[in-house]
Amino acid sequence: MYFRDMKFPQIANRASRVLLLASALPLLFPAFSVIEAQAAKDSAAAPDKGTDKGADKAADKTADKLPPLPADAHTQQSAVIDGKTLRYTVTVGSLPVRDKEGKISGEVVFTAYTVEGENRPVTFAFNGGPGASSVFLNFGAIGPKHLLVGNEGDSPSDPATLSDNPGSWLDFTDLVFIDPIGTGFSRSTVPEAESKKQFFSTTPDIEYLSRAVYDWLLKNNRMASKKYLVGESYGGFRGPRITHYLQSQLGVAMNGVVLVSPYLNPTLEDNGDLSPIPWMVTLPSITAAHLEREKQLTPEAMNQVISYTRGEYATDLLKGHSDPEATPRVVKRVTEMTGLNPEFVKRSGGRLETGAYLREAFRDQGKIGSVYDSNVTAFDPFPYSPDQKSNDPILESIIAPTTTAMVDFVTRVVGWKVDARYNALSYEVNRLWDGGDDLRKGSVEDLRESVSADPKLLVLIVHGWNDLSCPFMGSVLTVDQMPIMGDLTRVAVKEYPGGHMFYTRPSSRDALRRDVMEMYAKH
Structure with a gap:
């Protein structure tokens, strides 16, 4: 989503709507959404932390007192996918984020689904917001378990029951869902002012999340695996930039990128x-x-x-x-x-x-x-x-079931016991976000450069026809203006019935699975 992205009130007017789930807070709801209005009230009522040294000291103290996160936890599960029973391992754990001096300044929590076997690809998944955890792609779209949510008539008080997901990608790729700092259970361990510098702005966000991908690969001996990335909404904004940064700065090349309802081009409207x-x-x-x-x-x-x-x-x-x-x-x-x-x-x-x-x-x-x-x-x-x-309407109804389902899954099913709040959508992150001119640039330049640099890189951009936060026509017009770099189909746009989260429709989720399988099979 794009808080200003997908999962936040979205733009009240078109100018604001420049979204979303496509932009950054300000971009997503640029208009001055309900969320931003409330944030302004909260900010006005709160003391000025930028000038209050006592508040900074208190924040430092709070960071020091944070209990350590648990060690990685694992459990074995199974799901029926494509008519076959697939057995897999679920791992919930964390990766440290270090500042330029090497000190730990944050902890990124991930949920990984892996299947035994040689030469399995691995796909890293990000949602957007900024401020959205990865639960939406996990339980909504591509993980092995599915939560019925986000459709007309769904109620936030419906039972948060998980079932096997026939649209999962797990039978053809391992999956690693990454929660940016301030979302899910991921957290900053430095004061707010420092958090804004290190985590809550456009370029630092790309850099530490790219490093999280690198660190997971290193930690799990998967550097030699084929690698893919999927990003939804503002995660679709992150996708090309993370791909290019990994490719050109950290020395890790993605084989393919899937952008789900992406916020690619903020100035298009x-x-x-x-x-x-x-x-x-x-x-x-x-x-x-x-x-x-x-x-x-x-x-x-x-x-x-x-x-x-x-x-x-x-x-x-x-x-x-x-x-x-x-x-x-x-x-x-x-x-x-x-x-x-x-x-x-x-x-x-x-x-x-x-x-x-x-x-x-x-x-x-x-x-x-x-x-x-x-x-x-x-x-x-x-x-x-x-x-x-x-x-x-969707934001109002989706937080309760996704939060309930994820917290129960992580703490009870997987056994990763943590005493902390889970943020499916963090309005605080959205409030603190500073996109600036860097956000307004969008990520089309990085998309073009990544495709240019790697003649084998494949990109699939997918949308729901009904989405007005990140409309499909924006991606169609954007891709039509890209130069043809080799095969015209290397960067493809496809649409399905539904909206921003079109994957809540079973037929659209299945169609997405087929199209992604076809892309992966080309490597």
């Missing part, structure tokens, strides 16, 4: 008053959600949507009032495509702002759609407010 691109990025996802509600969502239908978006829609938006018929044409076609109220579309000039759309689409039901998947809804507790005041 800038300047919507002049450029048609911001509106081109979101119209297909809004249309896909309507087609799904009408049970007409097919690849063929979406091809027509994409063709119109790239062609007549973009052209008419650029014409403006130079062609008196351009805007009426846009309004008529967009109304037909989206099923929205004609007056709503007319007032917007066919330029559909995300926050307004999420309220308008379900207004007659008193509900609001999720920016991660607009067909997942919740009742709007503030229907008469001019702006959305509540958190995102």
Whole structure:
């Protein structure tokens, strides 16, 4: 997710929405989301730690008093995948993070699933936020166990029951899920000001997480394994940068990268008053959600949507009032495509702002759609407010079950006994995050350089059609502008029914598995 990414209230308006699950806090919810507003209140109420030496000393003391994390714990499990029983080892443990002087400043907790056998590939998985743990990819998408969560009608108080995941990747690759500092059970052992410098900004985040990958490989004698990386949302922003840093600085080359609903290009939606691109990025996802509600969502239908978006829609938006018929044409076609109220579309000039759309689409039901998947809804507790005041429907419902399931799994099933809070989504990390200009650069440059440097590197970018936090059209337009470096299919974009976490749909999760297996088989 992208707190500003996926798993946070997401952008109330389009400019803010620059997300997400694609950006950094500020990018994800740039608008000034509900989360950021609350963070501002909390910050205003709290003492200024930057000028309070007593607070710094207290933080140092707290860091010194942190009890040590347990030694790595292991357990044996099995799951039925692709009709076969697979036996595997689960390991929960930690890796130290050291500062430039070699002192431990943090501890990264990982959950690894490994199967005995020679020459097994290993895949490292990251979620986003910033502030999201890896539980979403683990129990939602590719781990051997699955938690039913994130779909329309799911309740946060439903039993957090794990079942075998037929969409798991474990039968063809070992899996290592990494929780960045401040998420899951991973933690900083230095004061807040130092944590911000070492962990909660764009470049340091890439550097210490890359080192965590290196250290896990070294610790487990897996340097010779084939290596892959999967990142979701802001984890998709991390993906190309970690790949390039490992490749060019730490001397570890990835064989392939899978970017799930990635936040690749933060500036793609800038300047919507002049450029048609911001509106081109979101119209297909809004249309896909309507087609799904009408049970007409097919690849063929979406091809027509994409063709119109790239062609007549973009052209008419650029014409403006130079062609008196351009805007009426846009309004008529967009109304037909989206099923929205004609007056709503007319007032917007066919330029559909995300926050307004999420309220308008379900207004007659008193509900609001999720920016991660607009067909997942919740009742709007503030229907008469001019702006959305509540958190995102998916974010509101997903934290309880994922936290309950992961804490029970780690402490009871695996036996890694730890007395600490588990952060599935850390609003504190999101609040402290400093993306800056480095975040605004995105990670497309690193993607291009990694692909250029390694003629065998394969990249698969996957999206759900309904996602408005990191819309698929953004990746389509971005990849279309990349030079062809060898085989055109080395960097591929694929879409599936669903939203930001399209893998909550069994058919989409299975399709993702097949496409990834095909990519891995090429090596």
